[in-house]
Structures are given as structure tokens and as C-alpha cells.
Amino acid sequence: xxxxxxxxxxxxxxxxxLKAELPERxxxxxVLNSRGSQDGAFSEERRHLVRMVDLPSRTLSVxxxxxxxxxxxxxxxxxxxxxxxxxxxxxxxxxxxxxxPWRAGDAFYVPPWAWHQHVNRGDGRALYVAxxxxxxxxNLGVALREEA
Numbered sequence: 001x002x003x004x005x006x007x008x009x010x011x012x013x014x015x016x017x018l019k020a021e022l023p024e025r026x027x028x029x030x031v032l033n034s035r036g037s038q039d040g041a042f043s044e045e046r047r048h049l050v051r052m053v054d055l056p057s058r059t060l061s062v063x064x065x066x067x068x069x070x071x072x073x074x075x076x077x078x079x080x081x082x083x084x085x086x087x088x089x090x091x092x093x094x095x096x097x098x099x100x101p102w103r104a105g106d107a108f109y110v111p112p113w114a115w116h117q118h119v120n121r122g123d124g125r126a127l128y129v130a131x132x133x134x135x136x137x138x139n140l141g142v143a144l145r146e147e148a
Contacts, residue, residue, distance in 0.1 A: 023056045032064050032127075048073055059136040065128050067091065067120035075117045075148035080134040082110040084118075089126025093118045115148065 049066030090103040120126040137143035
């Protein structure tokens with residue numbers, strides 16, 4: 001499925017119709033309990049549970065994040081958008097100095113390049129699904145992430 005990059009001179013090559021490209025892999029079973037080759041290192045680097053949904057999307061990423069009671073992510077920012085849906089637990093996110101409380105069933109938005117941190121303020125594990133357009137920006141060669 002890898003393609004050579006297109007340039008301005010290739011504008012005339014834009015097709016007039018599409019054909020679905022069906023990749024071989026359409027399912028990542030039991031995401032939370034599976035452990036990909038990068039999940040352990042990524043979780044360690046981020047200092048909290050991260051399970052990557054390993055599917056061939058070129059524009060969107062989905063991860064499952066987890067925080068133990070009292071645990072917080074590091075303060076960080078990135079130039080891709082994030083929408084987070086909270087599966088379980090309660091907590092808050094500090095987004096550019098603004099506190100956004102959340103609990104299971106809530107969704108919240110983290111704008112591009114906004115400093116943010118997520119904190120579990122409950123007694124049990126907090127789990128959330130993070131959806132980001134990081135692969136789109138990575139494929140364009142412009143994705144950025146910075147830790148405080």
C-alpha cells in the first residue's frame with residue numbers, strides 16, 4: 001500500500017472515481033489486553049498505560065489510555081487534535097491552564113499545541129479512548145510533540 005509521494009506536477013493524476021482498498025487487517029482484537037511491540041516502551045515513556053489500536057489508518061490514531069488512582073500524565077503538547085472519551089473513572093485535565101473535570105461517559109477536546117495534562121482523581125483506574133489526527137500530520141511530515 002505504500003505509494004510514492006505526489007508533487008504539484010501530479011495534479012492531473014487525480015482520478016475521477018475511487019476504488020475501495022481493503023487492507024488485509026480490519027480488526028485489532030482485545031486491544032486493552034493485547035500488547036503490541038511498541039506499547040510497553042510507549043507506556044514507559046509516557047509514564048502511564050497506553051495501548052495503541054493497531055489498524056492501518058493513514059489519517060487517524062486511536063489509543064486506550066489508563067491512569068491509576070492519583071496518577072497524572074506529564075504536561076505535554078502536540079500539533080494534532082485530540083478528542084478523548086472517558087470509559088471509566090473520574091478526573092480532570094488541565095488544558096492551557098483551564099481545568100476540565102471529567103467522568104465516565106464524558107468526552108472532551110484538546111486543541112492543537114495546547115499544553116495539557118490528565119489526572120485521575122478517583123479511587124479506581126481511569127480508562128479513556130483518545131482519537132487523534134496524528135497519522136495525517138505524520139504522513140505530511142509536520143507532526144510535533146513536546147514534553148514539559
